[in-house]
Amino acid sequence: MYYAELSQMEAKEFAERQLKCPQCGFPLGFAFSDCAGHLKLKCRKCKSISVLNFAYFRRQRGVRRRIT
Numbered sequence: 001m002y003y004a005e006l007s008q009m010e011a012k013e014f015a016e017r018q019l020k021c022p023q024c025g026f027p028l029g030f031a032f033s034d035c036a037g038h039l040k041l042k043c044r045k046c047k048s049i050s051v052l053n054f055a056y057f058r059r060q061r062g063v064r065r066r067i068t
């Protein structure tokens with residue numbers, strides 16, 4: 001329980017990015033901005049297995065977003 005609470009506290013400092021299935025757009029979960037590497041996820045909706053690279057998600061931070 002302690003580690004679960006600690007992890008949640010740490011995660012508040014990071015930007016959250018929603019991971020979506022590249023095939024159908026179904027939400028698969030969330031990635032935080034400190035995530036690195038690749039994750040293999042199976043979509044519950046279309047049953048396709050996708051490999052996602054966190055490097056493509058961590059750059060999009062809410063605080064840096066600029067409207068031009």
Ligand SMILES: [Zn+2]
Pocket residue numbers: 021022023024025026043044045046047048
């Ligand atoms: Zn899908």
